[in-house]
Amino acid sequence: MTFDLLVHNTSEVLTLRGSPAQPAELALSPIARGAVGVRDGQIAFLGPEADLPPDASGPETVRLDARGGFVGPALVDPHTHLVFAGERAEEFERRNQGASYLELARAGGGIMSTVRATRAASEDELVAFARPRLARLLRQGVLWAEVKSGYGLNLEDELKMLRAVRRLSSEQPVRLVPTLLCAHAVPEEQKHAREQYVSLCLEEIIPRAAAEGLARFCDAFVEEGAFSPGEARRILLAARSAGMVPRIHADQLSDQGGAALASELGAASADHLEHVSEAGIAALSRTGVTAVLCPTSTLFLKARPYAPGRRLREAGVNVALCTNLNPGSAMSESVPLAMGLGCLENGLTAAEAFWAFTRGAALALGLGEAGRLELGGPADLVAFGCASHRHLPYHLAVDHARAVVRRGQVVAEQDVDCTSAGA
Amino acid sequence: MTFDLLVHNTSEVLTLRGSPAQPAELALSPIARGAVGVRDGQIAFLGPEADLPPDASGPETVRLDARGGFVGPALVDPHTHLVFAGERAEEFERRNQGASYLELARAGGGIMSTVRATRAASEDELVAFARPRLARLLRQGVLWAEVKSGYGLNLEDELKMLRAVRRLSSEQPVRLVPTLLCAHAVPEEQKHAREQYVSLCLEEIIPRAAAEGLARFCDAFVEEGAFSPGEARRILLAARSAGMVPRIHADQLSDQGGAALASELGAASADHLEHVSEAGIAALSRTGVTAVLCPTSTLFLKARPYAPGRRLREAGVNVALCTNLNPGSAMSESVPLAMGLGCLENGLTAAEAFWAFTRGAALALGLGEAGRLELGGPADLVAFGCASHRHLPYHLAVDHARAVVRRGQVVAEQDVDCTSAGA
Numbered sequence: 001m002t003f004d005l006l007v008h009n010t011s012e013v014l015t016l017r018g019s020p021a022q023p024a025e026l027a028l029s030p031i032a033r034g035a036v037g038v039r040d041g042q043i044a045f046l047g048p049e050a051d052l053p054p055d056a057s058g059p060e061t062v063r064l065d066a067r068g069g070f071v072g073p074a075l076v077d078p079h080t081h082l083v084f085a086g087e088r089a090e091e092f093e094r095r096n097q098g099a100s101y102l103e104l105a106r107a108g109g110g111i112m113s114t115v116r117a118t119r120a121a122s123e124d125e126l127v128a129f130a131r132p133r134l135a136r137l138l139r140q141g142v143l144w145a146e147v148k149s150g151y152g153l154n155l156e157d158e159l160k161m162l163r164a165v166r167r168l169s170s171e172q173p174v175r176l177v178p179t180l181l182c183a184h185a186v187p188e189e190q191k192h193a194r195e196q197y198v199s200l201c202l203e204e205i206i207p208r209a210a211a212e213g214l215a216r217f218c219d220a221f222v223e224e225g226a227f228s229p230g231e232a233r234r235i236l237l238a239a240r241s242a243g244m245v246p247r248i249h250a251d252q253l254s255d256q257g258g259a260a261l262a263s264e265l266g267a268a269s270a271d272h273l274e275h276v277s278e279a280g281i282a283a284l285s286r287t288g289v290t291a292v293l294c295p296t297s298t299l300f301l302k303a304r305p306y307a308p309g310r311r312l313r314e315a316g317v318n319v320a321l322c323t324n325l326n327p328g329s330a331m332s333e334s335v336p337l338a339m340g341l342g343c344l345e346n347g348l349t350a351a352e353a354f355w356a357f358t359r360g361a362a363l364a365l366g367l368g369e370a371g372r373l374e375l376g377g378p379a380d381l382v383a384f385g386c387a388s389h390r391h392l393p394y395h396l397a398v399d400h401a402r403a404v405v406r407r408g409q410v411v412a413e414q415d416v417d418c419t420s421a422g423a
Numbered sequence: 424m425t426f427d428l429l430v431h432n433t434s435e436v437l438t439l440r441g442s443p444a445q446p447a448e449l450a451l452s453p454i455a456r457g458a459v460g461v462r463d464g465q466i467a468f469l470g471p472e473a474d475l476p477p478d479a480s481g482p483e484t485v486r487l488d489a490r491g492g493f494v495g496p497a498l499v500d501p502h503t504h505l506v507f508a509g510e511r512a513e514e515f516e517r518r519n520q521g522a523s524y525l526e527l528a529r530a531g532g533g534i535m536s537t538v539r540a541t542r543a544a545s546e547d548e549l550v551a552f553a554r555p556r557l558a559r560l561l562r563q564g565v566l567w568a569e570v571k572s573g574y575g576l577n578l579e580d581e582l583k584m585l586r587a588v589r590r591l592s593s594e595q596p597v598r599l600v601p602t603l604l605c606a607h608a609v610p611e612e613q614k615h616a617r618e619q620y621v622s623l624c625l626e627e628i629i630p631r632a633a634a635e636g637l638a639r640f641c642d643a644f645v646e647e648g649a650f651s652p653g654e655a656r657r658i659l660l661a662a663r664s665a666g667m668v669p670r671i672h673a674d675q676l677s678d679q680g681g682a683a684l685a686s687e688l689g690a691a692s693a694d695h696l697e698h699v700s701e702a703g704i705a706a707l708s709r710t711g712v713t714a715v716l717c718p719t720s721t722l723f724l725k726a727r728p729y730a731p732g733r734r735l736r737e738a739g740v741n742v743a744l745c746t747n748l749n750p751g752s753a754m755s756e757s758v759p760l761a762m763g764l765g766c767l768e769n770g771l772t773a774a775e776a777f778w779a780f781t782r783g784a785a786l787a788l789g790l791g792e793a794g795r796l797e798l799g800g801p802a803d804l805v806a807f808g809c810a811s812h813r814h815l816p817y818h819l820a821v822d823h824a825r826a827v828v829r830r831g832q833v834v835a836e837q838d839v840d841c842t843s844a845g846a
Contacts, residue, residue: 087814089813089814089817092766092773093766093772093773096767135840330819331819332818332821333821334820336820337760337820344519347520350512391510394511395755396755396760397760397820398559398755415558417555
């Protein structure tokens with residue numbers, strides 16, 4: 001068979017065909033000096049380059065020379081808030097100079113400042129603001145990203161955010177997975193009428209988002225100052241009845257039993273987990289809920305501790321990493337930064353960190369075919385400018401993706417050489 | 424006058440014409456909606472765009488539209504080890520999994536592994552390995568970088584490294600400032616004959632490097648396991664007599680009185696300073712020695728504390744930031760990461776962090792004209808894709824430089840939009 005695209009001259013091709021129950025080094029399932037042949041957007045050959053059929057390459061074949069770098073599946077960012085207006089550099093500065101959370105909120109910072117800016121923006125503006133963020137994710141090799149609402153906090157503006165997500169998903173290469181996060185915070189105007197806002201979520205926002213098919217997931221921020229486990233349970237059960245799958249911002253700033261709640265509700269993921277208890281870890285492990293770690297936020301907020309990634313892996317939990325891109329607690333699209341912090345601060349191995357941004361993240365989003373390479377599957381892959389996935393966290397916070405391929409087409413390319421020299 | 428290049432449509436132009444004694448916000452000396460006119464590589468206009476002369480732009484004029492972003496002087500990276508062979512991803516992994524420094528050294532890691540690889544590499548290879556690193560620095564807006572030897576640790580290989588630095592400086596846009604760092608470590612073969620190696624430095628390496636004009640500075644790593652203050656004093660005094668200016672790796676892993684020694688010797692800078700004492704800070708302040716902070720290393724080594732940047736500024740010390748790019752303790756060219764950590768972990772303000780990578784760093788290298796913009800000075804500048812320098816640390820670990828201009832010529836350009844949207 002003659003291929004449309006032939007990826008060759010690799011150090012190895014990581015196929016990620018293993019399971020989260022395996023040690024990550026095995027789960028990456030590498031093919032040394034592998035090649036990938038693509039036909040009609042699908043993987044038609046996946047094996048050692050030496051085993052390529054003699055007619056693999058013809059005059060029409062696009063040859064992608066990996067120049068000794070490794071090739072892996074396209075990346076998946078399983079937790080972002082990349083649709084928003086405004087920015088919070090001032091708040092970042094104040095926090096670095098010692099201001100407390102309360103002082104920041106009093107000075108007009110916090111989620112509510114982003115809610116005000118996002119409500120004031122049109123859908124068109126939200127789309128325009130998000131484009132460069134998606135372009136940065138794409139350049140790094142991301143072809144799937146989850147995006148949450150949660151800066152609207154009323155019917156109209158939550159739907160506006162989700163419609164912006166839908167438009168963005170259709171107009172550029174990164175496919176977006178929409179999550180309704182009306183339970184992000186109680187809006188200012190209902191600060192003294194929480195139950196009224198919970199009712200709005202239950203009776204209007206969730207049904208409308210479901211009716212318009214705008215969200216695959218529903219998320220809730222379970223935290224003191226946000227939503228109680230009881231409120232979150234009501235909201236997520238209603239969302240589940242409406243056909244959305246629950247996920248939870250769990251145990252970020254304190255142990256609220258968020259992990260246990262995620263397990264109870266059959267959530268797709270429990271995200272953050274900086275303060276998860278041993279009981280919470282055991283619950284995730286028992287029920288197969290993915291842990292999505294957000295180390296960039298821990299750094300960005302000057303919060304501690306980082307989530308216990310090592311402990312979660314030892315307990316057999318599927319661990320994913322994300323950028324958590326958002327204007328308040330993680331203003332960064334950098335995948336290599338999150339991978340590096342995942343190793344430095346969450347205690348993951350390089351193999352676990354790569355799994356966490358590919359197959360581990362795909363499982364968190366219920367994406368059957370994403371985050372791995374297999375014969376007959378979609379040819380969504382990245383040729384990296386370095387010889388090993390180990391260089392991604394090690395060569396910290398720099399871009400490593402040389403070419404990003406979506407369904408067999410090169411959709412992003414840059415001159416990258418991160419071979420770390422002489423090795 | 425008609426300009427060769429006209430930079431217009433800025434939010435502001437930061438000129439950095441202040442002094443380190445001023446609060447950094449003032450020292451940045453911004454010009455709101457400023458423009459820069461360039462003629463023959465020099466700045467021929469620097470002021471509000473509204474004040475441009477009517478004949479500023481002719482048919483030959485290259486117009487650089489800043490698209491509402493800010494413009495500042497080209498960046499200066501005052502401390503790197505960017506010439507080396509080999510990589511140490513394995514060591515990074517082991518450290519993240521809990522291995523101690525001693526275990527790493529026993530497993531063949533540490534500086535000596537880079538020394539072995541660098542000795543084995545030819546000068547041509549060292550040049551080739553360093554090129555992509557310089558390209559990454561350039562893309563971020565760096566037009567000056569200090570580079571140290573120190574992985575040769577014998578006459579031949581120290582000179583080979585410095586010759587590689589000289590060649591690299593002449594073949595691409597980033598101008599390199601060479602530093603002899605023979606006092607980086609005692610090489611393995613002289614582990615039990617320290618004095619022999621110190622004599623080699625004093626009698627051969629320093630004189631030869633000076634005779635060939637290969638180094639502007641001489642640096643010494645003052646630390647337990649490296650060089651004692653007494654050994655460093657002898658080496659740096661010899662270097663000073665030979666015409667090099669001292670600088671010191673000071674108080675990184677423990678308080679060795681490195682800051683006081685830097686002050687005593689009239690060093691250009693004391694670098695690292697994680698464990699500097701109050702007496703050391705006072706000495707730097709009294710003698711006007713620049714503190715060069717390396718926060719990427721503190722993160723990368725999982726070391727704590729970070730250097731007391733806030734305290735140093737309060738004491739009136741000129742503070743610079745660097746990448747410290749090297750394969751063992753800071754494998755990262757990311758300027759925004761170092762700036763972000765400078766704010767998050769060293770306690771600098773955004774204005775201080777920008778100063779620290781421009782004028783503050785130029786002062787650390789004794790570069791009179793670099794790191795600021797002034798009429799008649801060289802047109803080395805960067806047009807950033809964001810509206811304010813505050814977005815550089817805030818929008819963490821992503822590239823912000825849209826166009827890099829060296830002597831009036833655009834030497835790097837990329838499609839960057841970091842306006843953080845709607846602000």
